[in-house]
Amino acid sequence: MLLLVAVLVLGNTATVNAQSMPSQAQIEQLKKLPRAQQEALARQFGIDPSMLDSLNSSSSGSNSKSSQQENVIFPRGTRFDKNGDPIIPEDLEAQFTRDDDELKAFGYDLFSGEPKTFAPTSYAPVPSSYIMGVGDTIKIQLFGKENRTYDLTIDREGKVVIPDLGELTVAGLSYTLMQELIQNQVKQRLIGFNAAVSMGELRSIQVFIAGEAYKPGSYTVSSLSTISQALYVAGGVSDIASLRSIRLMRAGEVIADFDLYDLLLKGDASDDRILQSGDVVFIPARGDMVTVKGQVKRPALYELKGDETLEDALRFAGGSEDDAYLASAQLERIVRGQRVISTVDLTSNAELSKKLKGGDVLTLRQVSESLNNSLLLVGAVTRPGHYEWKPGIRINDILLDSRQDLLEQADLGYGLVVRETGAKRDLSLYQFNVAEAISGVEGENLQLQERDQIVIFSRYQTKEEEEKKLSRFTLTKQERQAEERQELLSDYRQAFLEDLVQEKTGNKEASQRLAQQRNLAPLSDLFGSPDEDDVEVAEEDLALYSRDKLLEPIMQRIQRQRTGNGNTPLVYVSGEVNHPGVYPLVENASVSRLVEAAGGVKDSAYLKRAEITRFEFNKDTTQTDYVTVALNDVLQGAMDVPLKGRDRLNVLSIPEWQNTYEVTLRGEVRFPGTYAIKRGETLTQLIERAGGFTEHAFVEGAVFTREELREQERERKKILAQELQREVAGNMLTGTGESRVSYNEMRTLLADLLSAEPVGRLIMDLPKLLSANGANDVQLKDGDTL
Numbered sequence: 172m173l174l175l176v177a178v179l180v181l182g183n184t185a186t187v188n189a190q191s192m193p194s195q196a197q198i199e200q201l202k203k204l205p206r207a208q209q210e211a212l213a214r215q216f217g218i219d220p221s222m223l224d225s226l227n228s229s230s231s232g233s234n235s236k237s238s239q240q241e242n243v244i245f246p247r248g249t250r251f252d253k254n255g256d257p258i259i260p261e262d263l264e265a266q267f268t269r270d271d272d273e274l275k276a277f278g279y280d281l282f283s284g285e286p287k288t289f290a291p292t293s294y295a296p297v298p299s300s301y302i303m304g305v306g307d308t309i310k311i312q313l314f315g316k317e318n319r320t321y322d323l324t325i326d327r328e329g330k331v332v333i334p335d336l337g338e339l340t341v342a343g344l345s346y347t348l349m350q351e352l353i354q355n356q357v358k359q360r361l362i363g364f365n366a367a368v369s370m371g372e373l374r375s376i377q378v379f380i381a382g383e384a385y386k387p388g389s390y391t392v393s394s395l396s397t398i399s400q401a402l403y404v405a406g407g408v409s410d411i412a413s414l415r416s417i418r419l420m421r422a423g424e425v426i427a428d429f430d431l432y433d434l435l436l437k438g439d440a441s442d443d444r445i446l447q448s449g450d451v452v453f454i455p456a457r458g459d460m461v462t463v464k465g466q467v468k469r470p471a472l473y474e475l476k477g478d479e480t481l482e483d484a485l486r487f488a489g490g491s492e493d494d495a496y497l498a499s500a501q502l503e504r505i506v507r508g509q510r511v512i513s514t515v516d517l518t519s520n521a522e523l524s525k526k527l528k529g530g531d532v533l534t535l536r537q538v539s540e541s542l543n544n545s546l547l548l549v550g551a552v553t554r555p556g557h558y559e560w561k562p563g564i565r566i567n568d569i570l571l572d573s574r575q576d577l578l579e580q581a582d583l584g585y586g587l588v589v590r591e592t593g594a595k596r597d598l599s600l601y602q603f604n605v606a607e608a609i610s611g612v613e614g615e616n617l618q619l620q621e622r623d624q625i626v627i628f629s630r631y632q633t634k635e636e637e638e639k640k641l642s643r644f645t646l647t648k649q650e651r652q653a654e655e656r657q658e659l660l661s662d663y664r665q666a667f668l669e670d671l672v673q674e675k676t677g678n679k680e681a682s683q684r685l686a687q688q689r690n691l692a693p694l695s696d697l698f699g700s701p702d703e704d705d706v707e708v709a710e711e712d713l714a715l716y717s718r719d720k721l722l723e724p725i726m727q728r729i730q731r732q733r734t735g736n737g738n739t740p741l742v743y744v745s746g747e748v749n750h751p752g753v754y755p756l757v758e759n760a761s762v763s764r765l766v767e768a769a770g771g772v773k774d775s776a777y778l779k780r781a782e783i784t785r786f787e788f789n790k791d792t793t794q795t796d797y798v799t800v801a802l803n804d805v806l807q808g809a810m811d812v813p814l815k816g817r818d819r820l821n822v823l824s825i826p827e828w829q830n831t832y833e834v835t836l837r838g839e840v841r842f843p844g845t846y847a848i849k850r851g852e853t854l855t856q857l858i859e860r861a862g863g864f865t866e867h868a869f870v871e872g873a874v875f876t877r878e879e880l881r882e883q884e885r886e887r888k889k890i891l892a893q894e895l896q897r898e899v900a901g902n903m904l905t906g907t908g909e910s911r912v913s914y915n916e917m918r919t920l921l922a923d924l925l926s927a928e929p930v931g932r933l934i935m936d937l938p939k940l941l942s943a944n945g946a947n948d949v950q951l952k953d954g955d956t957l
Contacts, residue, residue: 274462274464274470274472275472276410276471276472276473276474277414277435277469277472277473277474277487278414278431278432279408279412279414281431281435282385282399282402282406282407297346297370297395298346299345300345300346301346301370301445302344302345302346302447303325303341303345303346303349304325304329304343304374305326305327305374306325306394307325307371307372307373308323308324308325308370308371308372309322309324309325309331309368309369309370309371310322310323310368310369311323311333311353311366312367313357313365314366314367315363315364315365316363316364321334322371325341325342325374329341329342329343330342333356336356336357336360336361339352339353341353346370349368350368353366354366373393373395374394375392375393375394376392376393376446376448376449376450377390377448377449378401378448378449378450378451378452379452380401380405381451382412382453382454382456383409383412383454383457384409384454385407386406387405390404392404392446394446394447395445397440397443397445397446398417398427398429398444398446398452399429399431399434399440399443401446408454411456411457412456413454413455413456413458413474414430414432414435414457414474415430415431415457415458415474415475416428416430416458417430417431417452417453417454418453418454419444419446419450420451420452421447421449421450421451422449426444427442427444428442429444430476432474457474458474458476458529459474459475459528459529459530460473460475460529460530461473461528461529461531461532461533462531462532463484463485463487463488464533464535465495465535465536466491466494466495466535467485467488467489467492467495468488468489468490468491468492469487469489471487471488473487473488475527475529478526480523480524480526480527481502481517481522481523481524481525481527481533484527484531485517485523491517491535492537494537494538495535495536495537496535496536496537496538497517497518497535498517498518499514500514500515500533500535500536501513501514501515501532501533501534501536502514502515502531502532502533503532503534504528504531517535541622542557543622544559544560546558546559546564546569546621546622546623546624546625547622547623547624547625548570548625549624549626549627549721550586550626550627550628550629550721551578551580551581551582551627551628552570552576552577552578552581552627553576553577553578560619560620560621560623563618564619565608565618566586566588566603566609566615566617567610567616569619570605570608570625570627572609573605573606573609576609577605577627578629578716579641580630580631580640580641582627583604583605583606584604584606584770585604585605585628585767585768586602586603586604586625586626586627586628587602587603587625587626587725588600588617588623588625588626589626590620590623590624597732598728598729598755600755600757601757602757602758602760602768604767626721628717628718628721629714629716629718630770631714631717632713632717632718632719632750633712633714634712634715635712636714718750718752722755726741726755734756734815738788738815739816740755740756740816741753741754741755741756741816741817742754742755742756742760742765742814742816742817742818742819743817743818744768744769744819744821745819745821746820746823747772747773747775747822747823747824748770748822749769749771749773750769750770754768756816759813760813760814760815761811761813761814762783762805762811762812763805763806763808764814765814766802766806766820766822772802772806775825775828776802776822777802777822777824777825777826778802778806779802780800780801780802781800781802781820781821781822781823782797782798782799782800782821783800783812783818783821784796784797784818784821785815785817785818785819786817800812800820802822827850832847832849832953833845833953833954834846834951834953834954834956835955835956835957836858836956836957837957838868838957839867839868840858840861840862841861841862841863841864842861843861846860848951852950852951853945853948853949853950853951854875854940854948854951854957855940857951857957870938870941871937871938873935873937874932875935875955875957876931876933876956877931877952877954877955878931878952878953878954878955879931879952879954880931881930881931882929882931883931884930884931885929888927888929889925892921892924892925895917896918933949
């Protein structure tokens with residue numbers, strides 16, 4: 172296979188000698204090239220690209236030599252050795268490296284080759300209008316009572332001598348008339364014979380290629396050569412040549428004016444005339460140029476000829492792409508030394524007939540990615556994406572069934588419709604109860620408008636919580652769709668944050684820096700520092716459809732908006748709700764809506780009273796008001812309280828409410844086990860609840876441990892280990908002190924110290940404590956063990 176590659180690269184039919192063989196590095200370079208580039212290189216060196224697959228190493232050399240004509244045109248810049256063979260460039264791959272963003276003049280690569288020598292056209296079909304001339308060879312076959320074959324050459328007098336027939340003048344006759352003349356003479360003068368007349372070898376003619384050719388000069392070409400073939404032999408045209416007016420001049424007169432655009436764009440070669448000896452092919456400098464770029468099939472620079480229009484420019488460029496926005500194209504033009512711009516409608520015939528001028532730049536842009544007549548459904552749904560909008564369509568026309576259309580983790584109590592309004596594209600948000608909307612409840616089953624976005628949230632905040640509550644089967648099924656869902660979610664976020672360069676992270680400082688970059692205030696500036704119970708979760712730990720993830724781009728967007736009283740359209744809920752935090756202010760916002768958005772209240776919520784902190788802005792001052800809310804009445808629907816921007820709802824906890832604390836008793840007590848305790852309960856009270864000690868109890872040896880002490884002990888061990896390590900290392904470096912162990916041994920000892928599990932033991936005299944009748948008793952904490 173390596174020999175085949177070498178022959179293909181060389182493109183030579185002669186014997187491949189040692190001097191012209193490519194190096195191993197060159198062969199390896201060729202093998203690394205993409206298939207398209209390998210085929211292009213093979214074609215440029217005169218090799219059939221199909222041979223890359225069909226030939227093998229044993230037969231490639233002989234087959235290619237016998238089947239390929241010697242190539243005479245090579246890529247521009249090709250150098251040849253003393254035997255006339257092309258020298259393989261060391262940087263083959265660089266030959267195909269080009270700047271794809273740079274627009275080039277159209278058509279100049281067609282004839283861009285390096286001529287080596289003249290290759291006669293021996294097997295081309297001869298047209299009937301071909302004019303016979305001195306040097307042409309005629310093949311005559313006589314058949315009848317005997318068969319004879321003659322190869323005759325037209326002499327300098329324009330005659331051929333046919334044995335037994337004599338001289339015939341054929342120079343100046345067309346190919347067809349020459350055939351008829353010889354056949355008629357044979358029939359009339361040679362009894363019993365008929366003749367078959369065909370062309371043999373064609374004569375060579377001398378032509379001159381002048382003007383802006385790549386290599387102008389005198390060339391010897393076949394008598395069947397045309398203007399385009401002469402250009403090919405001359406290596407094409409220079410960088411400033413005209414492709415629209417290539418002239419064939421004969422005896423000082425213009426015989427043909429060949430427009431290469433007719434050949435390149437329409438395949439029309441009617442003006443590609445056959446050359447005669449002494450003809451001159453003249454290539455003038457190019458005329459005015461226009462640029463066509465953007466959403467067209469063939470962006471490039473094109474040469475003008477005559478009164479060509481915008482319609483012609485589009486035709487030159489192969490037409491517009493399917494996604495081109497034709498109603499508003501951009502036309503740049505130089506007018507009185509200044510560049511001006513105008514908008515043209517390429518769907519209008521009047522605009523298409525507008526004449527072009529040199530230096531014009533026509534740019535077609537892409538249609539908007541925004542979908543009209545559509546709705547977007549995102550979040551915890553089974554089939555997210557775009558849906559058709561129709562007048563009068565409602566939520567339950569999109570979400571038909573909660574089991575079929577929603578994911579298992581979907582929050583059925585909270586959904587949002589996001590709508591852009593006005594020229595400023597301000598956001599209007601409409602909250603709805605998902606389950607009631609699907610059931611068709613009036614007021615929840617909202618009517619949708621074009622380009623609305625329906626957002627369905629997960630009822631879980633973190634991935635860890637979601638994995639605990641959902642089945643493994645459900646998670647695996649959703650993971651298979653994760654890539655498509657993540658892409659749609661990114662599009663949803665981008666729709667709100669066109670200028671977003673990075674997404675919110677769990678790092679508070681990074682979040683604030685990002686807000687400052689967008690000239691947006693951090694949310695903590697609006698509502699103060701978060702509560703101690705509100706733990707920030709890193710972005711990567713959030714559930715895919717959590718409130719934080721889906722609401723973040725909406726809230727960053729609406730921070731730029733203001734309500735009627737000048738407040739930011741955000742509200743805050745804290746306290747005994749399932750998802751405390753910042754929420755966008757929806758239309759007709761109220762306490763009940765905000766509680767639903769926060770996932771409802773906890774069991775510990777104090778329902779008799781909640782509190783709203785409200786900020787009122789006057790002209791020069793800010794006033795803070797406190798509004799008391801009967802939360803139980805709100806939840807039962809008996810009343811509701813409207814909310815304003817920057818309101819803060821605090822859902823209080825039941826007084827003396829506590830979570831369940833547990834303490835463990837083991838060993839010699841009458842009823843060992845884990846006991847739930849109340850706040851303030853002591854050790855002696857718990858022992859009494861457990862029935863006291865058994866008769867075998869060794870009270871003096873009791874062990875009391877506490878989780879809080881275990882953590883403190885672990886931290887103290889770390890500090891001690893660090894201090895010891897620094898002290899030993901310092902003594903070894905300074906040579907002070909006495910050490911009987913090496914540094915590595917000391918590190919091993921310290922590692923053993925740190926690996927030992929702390930006990931967290933609280934030293935106490937249990938018999939004395941029990942006999943003290945409650946004095947200095949130990950107050951129990953969650954996780955204690957006796």
